[in-house]
Amino acid sequence: MSSEMLPAFIETSNVERKHDLSEDQEEKQKTRLDEGIESISKRQMKKLIKQKQWEEQRELRKQKRKEKRKRKKLERQCQLELHSYGNDRKRVRRHVVLSTLRLIIDCSFDDLMVLKDIKKLHKQIQRCYAENRRALHPVQFYLTSHGGQLKKNMDENDKGWVNWKDIHIKPEHYSEFIKKEDLVYLTSDSPNVLKELDESKAYVIGGLVDHNHHKGFTYKQASDYGIDHAQLPLGNFVKMNSRKVLAVNHVFEIILEYLETRNWQEAFFTILPQRKGAVPTDKACESSSHDKQCSRTEGGSDSDSSEGECSRNEPDSPRKEEKQDKKNSTESAVNSTPH
Numbered sequence: 001m002s003s004e005m006l007p008a009f010i011e012t013s014n015v016e017r018k019h020d021l022s023e024d025q026e027e028k029q030k031t032r033l034d035e036g037i038e039s040i041s042k043r044q045m046k047k048l049i050k051q052k053q054w055e056e057q058r059e060l061r062k063q064k065r066k067e068k069r070k071r072k073k074l075e076r077q078c079q080l081e082l083h084s085y086g087n088d089r090k091r092v093r094r095h096v097v098l099s100t101l102r103l104i105i106d107c108s109f110d111d112l113m114v115l116k117d118i119k120k121l122h123k124q125i126q127r128c129y130a131e132n133r134r135a136l137h138p139v140q141f142y143l144t145s146h147g148g149q150l151k152k153n154m155d156e157n158d159k160g161w162v163n164w165k166d167i168h169i170k171p172e173h174y175s176e177f178i179k180k181e182d183l184v185y186l187t188s189d190s191p192n193v194l195k196e197l198d199e200s201k202a203y204v205i206g207g208l209v210d211h212n213h214h215k216g217f218t219y220k221q222a223s224d225y226g227i228d229h230a231q232l233p234l235g236n237f238v239k240m241n242s243r244k245v246l247a248v249n250h251v252f253e254i255i256l257e258y259l260e261t262r263n264w265q266e267a268f269f270t271i272l273p274q275r276k277g278a279v280p281t282d283k284a285c286e287s288s289s290h291d292k293q294c295s296r297t298e299g300g301s302d303s304d305s306s307e308g309e310c311s312r313n314e315p316d317s318p319r320k321e322e323k324q325d326k327k328n329s330t331e332s333a334v335n336s337t338p339h
Contacts, residue, residue, distance in 0.1 A: 109210075236264070
């Protein structure tokens with residue numbers, strides 16, 4: 001081989017060698033890749049597939065988010081339209097007129113009650129709180145002499161009471177921070193009948209669930225303290241089959257209802273439970289005289305028709321039905337509250 005051909009041969013050999021080396025490298029990389037794929041576990045493979053699917057569905061998720069925002073916006077608009085025409089509670093609350101009347105539940109009878117009655121009183125207080133929160137004319141609500149079994153029961157079964165709003169819960173007796181001349185104790189044993197509510201006064205309700213075991217106790221206490229006392233004008237408007245003593249929450253709710261309607265009879269028949277068998281006094285008198293006439297009648301009619309004529313039916317009250325629905329919705333509301 002001549003010296004002229006030698007450089008060309010060397011160059012050709014170098015090119016072929018480089019080509020062979022690149023092919024070897026590619027084969028080695030391919031071999032490594034195949035080995036890597038084979039070495040991936042099923043779990044890793046699933047992750048890779050999910051990641052790929054996630055990336056592919058990115059636009060779809062974006063579109064779904066847009067549709068969800070539009071749907072929520074439309075729902076909010078519909079709710080606003082409904083609330084503007086309905087009796088929504090928040091809308092009604094804007095028209096609330098606070099009463100200056102103070103209403104006190106006196107809890108100084110703790111030692112006179114067993115635990116079962118303490119729990120009943122607790123539930124009645126919960127009802128009073130809930131009804132006052134939703135009333136159109138809420139009163140200045142006080143819970144006094146708060147302690148003993150009642151506080152312990154509330155701590156154990158209703159821890160949210162510490163966050164209650166629009167209520168003054170005090171361990172002191174009401175006589176320690178309210179002037180004597182402003183106080184009126186509401187008790188069914190009082191000979192004084194309340195005609196109107198004086199909103200400058202503080203009316204006291206005895207927080208005592210005793211099943212008539214301590215008859216006249218609240219009246220005696222009011223007399224001993226030398227403060228005014230009165231009973232609600234129940235007998236002027238209502239005839240009941242049971243005794244006139246009402247539960248704490250019934251007295252409280254009757255006062256709230258009266259502040260709204262300024263009508264005692266309407267307030268009584270809206271709040272009093274059906275088990276009391278309440279009828280208007282004028283209807284009761286008519287029914288009583290009619291019963292006497294029926295008892296004197298001999299013959300002339302069959303038994304079915306005479307029973308229909310002489311029976312006494314409790315008058316229907318649309319407001320009572322409305323109030324009953326309100327009470328049913330309140331049963332949590334308390335825990336609620338808060339509240």
